[in-house]
Amino acid sequence: MAENLRLWLRLLSTTTMIEAELRRRLRAQFNTTLPRFDLLAALDRAPEGLTLGEVSARMMVTNGNVTGLATRLEAEGLVARRPDAQDRRAVRLRLTPAGARAFAQQSAAHAAWVRELFAGLSGAERAALHRLLGRAKQSLNGINQEEAA
Amino acid sequence: MAENLRLWLRLLSTTTMIEAELRRRLRAQFNTTLPRFDLLAALDRAPEGLTLGEVSARMMVTNGNVTGLATRLEAEGLVARRPDAQDRRAVRLRLTPAGARAFAQQSAAHAAWVRELFAGLSGAERAALHRLLGRAKQSLNGINQEEAA
């Protein structure tokens, strides 16, 4: 059924449009990018910092990706690498004070943008969409389990 | 409200998960990528071919992006560049016979994968999700119009 295909294309284009708008605003107002913002956001929720592996799992990207991202953000003074106390293989990443300040500003703007972008939907519509996306994720997890089996 | 943020994060992660799965399968089974597939798909729907600009609009990516993509696919013999008859600035891109054959195979598999990935949702759920995503896109278009004004 082409119905499934249309659903997927619409899901993809909706996400792409929102992402493009957020990227544009992050660049225009903060001269930063979505991956950088996402990395700061992950660290902001983790006062103890995160290992690079934990970051890459949360961001759903590869380890090598996080290595490069962290290196650039470190050069800008927004995050700091420090050896993990327990595991000498691991590197723990945390926000610097400057990084925390930058993220606080970006985060507030980002939340307002997202609210604005979904403003055309009623509360009930947003709730229904949230629920259905949850169902879609369940559907996906079913697939991945089968693959692993 | 953090509710909007959660909705956005769920929308993003759902899309990312599906995209990752499709990428993985395109690579494993056809040794290709999603952008290549998307470009072939755009051309497949256009028997007369498309200018690079038309392709970039359909794919929602920049012109420069399409230039590179087209160059690689041309090197692989799947698409052909030819000057546009009406406009000497424009380059018209079309599938070669080999490109059409490759896309036919990939397309059939892709449609089946998408069907599989959404199999956990009922028809009613898929219809509702499709409708709500349409509403979300309306919401976005409202924003963009305001910006342009």
Place this chain on the structure above:
DNA sequence: TTGACATGCTTGAAGCTTAAAACATCTCCT
């Protein structure tokens, strides 16, 4: 305890993506 395998990170090569600048051609007004 030591060797085999797992895990955490980095590196390198390739490809994807963008923004901005450059260039060619087109359109349209005067």
Place this chain on the structure above:
DNA sequence: AGGAGATGTTTTAAGCTTCAAGCATGTCAA
């Protein structure tokens, strides 16, 4: 006709992303 501005493509530099390979460290079983 001429010129101003729009449009179509390419190029460049920078960053993002993946995969695969490599190195360091950890774990666990014989």
